[in-house]
Amino acid sequence: MSVKQIEEYRAEIDSIDRQVLGLLNHRAKMARRVGALKLHAELPLGDKRRERLILERLQKSNSGPLENSSVRRIFRVIIRESRRLQDALDNPSSSKTPRSENQGVGRS
Numbered sequence: 001m002s003v004k005q006i007e008e009y010r011a012e013i014d015s016i017d018r019q020v021l022g023l024l025n026h027r028a029k030m031a032r033r034v035g036a037l038k039l040h041a042e043l044p045l046g047d048k049r050r051e052r053l054i055l056e057r058l059q060k061s062n063s064g065p066l067e068n069s070s071v072r073r074i075f076r077v078i079i080r081e082s083r084r085l086q087d088a089l090d091n092p093s094s095s096k097t098p099r100s101e102n103q104g105v106g107r108s
Contacts, residue, residue: 039090
């Protein structure tokens with residue numbers, strides 16, 4: 001493997017990272033919109049069932065090389081950040097720790 005090939009692969013990885021970041025931010029915006037609608041409708045922000053379904057669906061569609069346990073860990077963090085953003089809508093002064101920390105993996 002040549003240095004040039006390594007640089008090409010790294011450039012492709014950098015491009016993928018930018019795309020992933022864009023998708024994560026888009027997902028976060030959508031989660032915030034869902035949170036705002038739930039608050040307006042006086043619905044609970046947390047939805048353990050939905051969180052479980054998200055993780056199950058992602059694991060079923062995982063074709064690797066990531067292991068399902070890795071997919072679970074990655075998306076738990078993503079869901080937790082979505083929950084933090086939604087909690088900040090309800091309590092803007094405490095955007096670091098969700099008030100519903102024990103309500104499941106995250107919100108979406």
